[in-house]
Amino acid sequence: MIRQWHEPLDFHEWLKRAFSFLNIAVFIVTAIFVFSEFRFDWFESLVGTYLVTTNEFRPETGAVWETGKQTSSAHEYLNKIIDKKEDVRLNVHQASSFLDLASSVLPGEWVTLEKQQFKILYLSLEKSTALKIIEPARLLWLLKASSLDRIFCEGIPGGVKIYFIDSENRVIKQIDLKKEHILEIENSKKPVAGQLADMEGFLGRIYPAKVFFKAFFKLPADIIPDLIVNPESLLKQGGRIINIGIWNEAENGYIKLGFEFEEKGVKQVVFIKGREWAVWQLSLNLKGDEN
């Protein structure tokens, strides 16, 4: 049914329509609505409560979260440095030789080396080899009589720097160890394929084993231990000694001796070091025997 709407024709009709129940109800509801909002802020509370329910699903964006991320990133970076240092420390702790030590600390990395460990590494070297790293007397002074606080290792390209530092972080003594140098030191114990006659430094000073040991045992008993200070590498080597050579130069108070071994037709030379003055005494004996 369609009702034809028309404008009120008189004042009475106007009043009647204006103050109809519906209008008054709508007005009151609207007024309550607006008034209650101003009075109780329910809209704000409603929206706020709704947003609280969605909070967990929203992104962590904005200045304060960015700061948090920066903090996390900073901690990650620092932890990375610390972890790396800890790895280096563990590797260094497990190092059984100076070569291991040099390989454990990469350029730009540094770590504190326990004094005890340095002593172990040092004492594991042959005397003549150890001397090349640091003189025993100086080490004794550093470890037992100086103001040494810590030993500090820093990786450098191709090796490691070892700093002996006091409590004020001042370097008392510094040792630069290059890997190739350490290798050279350590490899000097390993046999080299070939014969003494092919090695220039021994020319004119190669003696058959029989002649050498004859002269050797003519030496006074107190000199003999200084001639072959570390016999381990010689004893380990298979085969028989056929020739012994004396190097033509002294180094740090020692002279290199080459022992030529033969085993199943294969010749190898093992190098050791004897104290310069003991070798000199031996040389005199050898020359005497030759004459």
Added chain:
Amino acid sequence: MNLFLRLLKLFRFCLFSGLILVSLSLVSGMFLVFYIAKDLPKLPSPLSRIIERPQTRIFASNGQVLTTLGERKTIPLNMVSPDFINAILATEDHRFFEHHGINKLRTLKALYITLFKSGKIQGASTITQQLAKNLFFSFDKTYKRKIKELLVALQIEASNTKEEILHAYINQIYFGAGAQGIEKAARVFFGKSALDLNLPEAALLAGLPKSPTNYNPYRHLALALKRRDIVLKRMVQAGFISGLEARQAMLSKLELYHGQSDSRTGSYFLDALINKLVLKYGEDVVYHGGIKVFSTIDTRLQSYAKESIKKGLERLDTMMGIGGQDVDRPQGALVAIDTGSGAVKAMVGGRDYYKSEFNRATKSLRQPGSSFKPFLYYAAFKDLGFNPATVMTDKPVSIPVKGAANWEPENFSRTFSGNMILKKALTRSVNSIAAQIVEKVGPGAVTAVAKACGIKSPLKDVFSVALGTSNVTPFEMASAYAVFATLGVRHEPFLFWRVEDAFGRVVFEHIVQEKRVLDPSIAYQVVDMMKAVIERGSGRSIRQLGFKRAAAGKTGTTDSYNDAWFTGFTPSLCTSVWTGFDRKKKLIGINRIGITGGKSAAPIWADFMMNALKSEPERDFAIPDNIRFEMVDTKTGCKPEKENKVAEVLRVPLKPGQHLCEKNEQ
């Protein structure tokens, strides 16, 4: 009747339009909430988490905390002066405890003003809205940002008590001068805790967040006080205080705290240190990593350095007739380095950090003038076999320069004195002799010595480099002269000993490494000559000022009087002082005579060194075993003749093989 009908019609129109408008607003409001809510940032819970941030702390060498970076010192509301709480509420949001995040009437009023009053923008942010803005949003003025900020404010209100919100707000607002949070602000501006703030102080601080830069009381005291008075008036209007209390507060004298101004973020030394750290670890680690940095600075020496620079520059102002009102005033810089390690013990980069943050100690490249001559003399002794007793002639020189006009340096005195030994030539800073030496030894030898000593700025390969025409910084000069103090051993200068993470694990350690770069005997000969500079030469004002310890140094003044230096050292501490204008402007006294390093920089050096070394035992420079001393006639370079009573005689150190009179023909 018609009129009444029209009114009724209007009423009906308004009613239904209003209804439609409210309905539309509700619908669009809900739509906006749903639409924008998904992009809103997540709120941390509890809210206090947002203001917890690890602080990077920088310590002085004595363990005193110099500054904290990224600091948010959170304190509970009951540890804040009630006057401040009232002041901030009255200023920022006096209906804070009544609304739910928005002050609707204020918002409508602001909207009306913004829309209908052209050129005017009215803000209506409540404390909660400001908190939302500071924590999550940029400062872009867009409607979308504003709506988001409003919605976050509603959520903050829905999930936190008013006390929690206020607590978060006062602990994160920025007050300027590096102070974030009320506790830090109270300590920075008044040197006290937030609980101890009195009414005028609280009102001043409450006025700062509106514009921390413009109301910074250190820079704009009058504006800050005006703003404080506005805050006090609002407190009266809000009923927090009476009119009488406000008037008394307005009349009270404000005492700003200056004690720690150099220890806050922003001192020259800290600037340099933070720059180094940022270069090494990046900004995140430095500002947000909570690291501990153990710096080299000695707070006692730093305070003396500041005081010496202040006094010295005021004296220079007086010498130049510059009044307090003059904007263009000479500047100064001082760097002190421990010669035994390279640790920087004090650094001042200008007369007032708060007026100019440019660090002249590390960044200002200036001509060192004659203070470069020790490098020249060392090169001559080493490469030419000269010694302090070698005789040369102070005479007009004209040195041909390839592709340019002849170089004809003049002496400061514009006179020439004939024959003299090199010790006297350095003592009197004779340019003509220095020019003859550099011609013989070559500029490359001079720059090589300077570089070996630690000068890192590019040095020109020209004769005039020997007279200090290549720019260097005071930091470099202090570091390079320290090599002479140790008779040739160089220590890399550094600003921090150690860096630890928040758990105390060591991230970095500085190891003091020595590098011999100069021959000790030759270095000693140069040091002996530099001692004479202080005893009787261009730096004699140092002795006149009462500095009696064994010390060596050299003044430096550029031809144009733009730069005046004194760099000198004792066996333990090396200090370089520079004075001059930032712009190219001469240091000219009231009497129209140029001011030299001996007059402007040397007194600053003396004042600083006297205080810095007062608790240290006196000691002289170690003399190398192969050095012997001879008395020499300064004119002939020979042993003084007994009958010649007028001859000037000096004691010179000689190395084995060096003899008197052997170079008289020079």
